[in-house]
Amino acid sequence: MRALLQEHPAWVLLRSRNAAAAVVLLDRNLGASRRRLPVEQLADRIDDDVPELRRAGFELPYSGYFYVSEWIDEGVLVRRRAAPHAAGEPGVETVELSDGALVAIRFVSRLSKPHPAVTPSRLGAVLDGLHRLADEADPDPEARLASLLEQRAALDAKIERARRGDDEPLPPDAAAERAREVLALAGDIPADLARVRTELERTDRELRRRLLESDGSRDTFLDDVYRGVDHLAESEAGRGLVAFRDLLRQAEHTAQDDVGRVLGSVHLGPGEASALRRLLPTLQDAADELTDTMAGLRRALQRMVRSGELPAERALRRLIGEAQDAALATAPDVTPGTEMRLTLPVGAVAPRSVGGLTPHNPGGEDAEAPFAAPAPPPRAVSLSALRAMARDSEIDVDELRGHVNSVVDHAGRATIASVLAAHPATQGAASVVGLLTLGEQHGTPTGDREDVSWRSSRGVARRTALPQHQFEEHVP
Incomplete structure (x- = not known):
């Protein structure tokens, strides 16, 4: 039971610090008929929903990618790769609710919209099921035959009432209640x-x-x-x-x-x-x-x-x-904090999940080879188009360096907040990360923190607090 408490996704979700907000976000974005979304799209949707929950009093200090990654690690979300849309085109990494998350959301929905504890239709269904079970499991063939004859007699009487026009339909309230019970069972x-x-x-x-x-x-x-x-x-x-x-x-x-x-x-x-x-x-x-x-x-x-x-x-x-x-x-001789003298340089290319890699799939013996579309003819590509492609995959450090030097020339010193105030973040969060990297390399830490704001590629306003670094000279 202790392992179930610590490892089952349903209990992990319900015992988390922001369980109520998590259930709302997951049910809103992955509930109903929408069962699967790309990782980036789910993170963007959560970023758009988080301000509303913050205004409602929830403490949600992180971005959507943080919560999606945390839910994947806890087993609340399951990562899968969608099938490619065309030959040679890689599939998109998607996430969906795990079975434990579905159980937890279903449990919460029953708390917020409780079903009546006892209804005649539900009790009748239970008693009918119990009666059928007793008849079908009875080892005595005579008893089973008597039960079938009893059911036939009841059915004949109902048919006769319908012929006479005496058989009335289920009352509207009872029919609606029965339909809701069917939907409740289907929800599981x-x-x-x-x-x-x-x-x-x-x-x-x-x-x-x-x-x-x-x-x-x-x-x-x-x-x-x-x-x-x-x-x-x-x-x-x-x-x-x-x-x-x-x-x-x-x-x-x-x-x-x-x-x-x-x-x-x-x-x-x-x-x-x-x-x-x-x-x-x-x-x-x-x-x-x-x-x-x-x-x-x-x-x-x-x-x-x-x-x-x-x-x-x-x-x-x-x-x-x-x-x-x-x-x-x-392990007994090497402490966890022992320096291994291994370094991993951080490049300008944004990191991607291992799940985003598309390994070669030669296909099975019973799989047909996909139709290979003819290669398109070569076409001329402008220098501006190449630069735009490069900006989509790497941080434009040269542009950021020019922005910092421009503010230093004008004001004598600069911080990340003042640079963003004078020059918009053309690459969204990537520009902020690039400025923070330049600040750590060429700036002087002041020991304080400053609020910085920018707009994402979708035009959504973003804001966060970063360690303050002050530029007093040109960035080489």
Whole structure:
């Protein structure tokens, strides 16, 4: 229980310092039908929402990228790479809510909009389910036959009342309450599907570990993977996904008709009607996506075995294990603060996540090669266009150096705040980072802090406090 308290994303999110604000931000930007966003877009959306929450009294001192990174580290968000839109174009790194985050948000929504504790329809559903369970699980065939005859008699009586016109529909209030209960039950399905994805990925890691720990002989498990046996589909999560997909496919047309009939006869609010209308498409999209995920994991396992990569993977695993053993053996003699005399120079190019790298994917034996579009003819590129491309990837230090020297010539001294006041940050936050770097290299720290403001590339006003550095001479 202690490990669950410290590691489960639902409890981690609910026990965090800014739990209320986090739930609002995550539900607003990744809830409802929008289940996935690129990392940069989610960070920008949070930057736009944070001022509103600050005015409401929440202490949120950091930017959107900080919170997104923290949620990824805590398991609240799951990073994935979206499929490329065209041949040769890399996919975008996206994030989505983990199963634990969905559970936490669902829990909070039930606190803010509690469902009535007891309703006749809910109690009737429980009693009907209990009665059916007792009938179907009864080992006595005579008792099961008597129950079926009783159900047929009740159904015949209901049919006869309908023929006479005595069978009245469900009252409007009861019908609306029943529809809300259906939506409440359907609201738990996204968290269930997220748990299925997590379990599939855990099973895939276990299968890979089993392959790497084998001695290299052609054992039965290795042969099964080589022949294409789908161990993922045979797992508990895989069987549940296949059953869910088959049931959804069988009931697709009937359920669509039912949704139309309910919307035509039951009075629901706009939000409830919209949620009911997109219920089936959302479930179908989620089931198709999970099926594609399982198929992709299966093909990756087959490629791992058929391509002959296992010996190299086993050697790499052995070397990593030896390095870990050496580190553990050295740990008692080397303190955590020991200087390693290793430096990593920080360049002007903005760092990117490892998840943003696009490794070469040769494809599997059963995958078709993508259509290769013809190379476009070469065209002339102007010097201004090349300079604009360079500014998109690197900080324009020459421009910042000129801005600092201009303020020093005019006022005799300059700080980052005075430079930004005289010259706008043409590269947004990158210009601020570049000025701070120049201040650390060529300025004199005063020991104070100063407020600096600028506008982002989207035109949103930004403000922060930085250590004050004073320029008294030209920056070379």
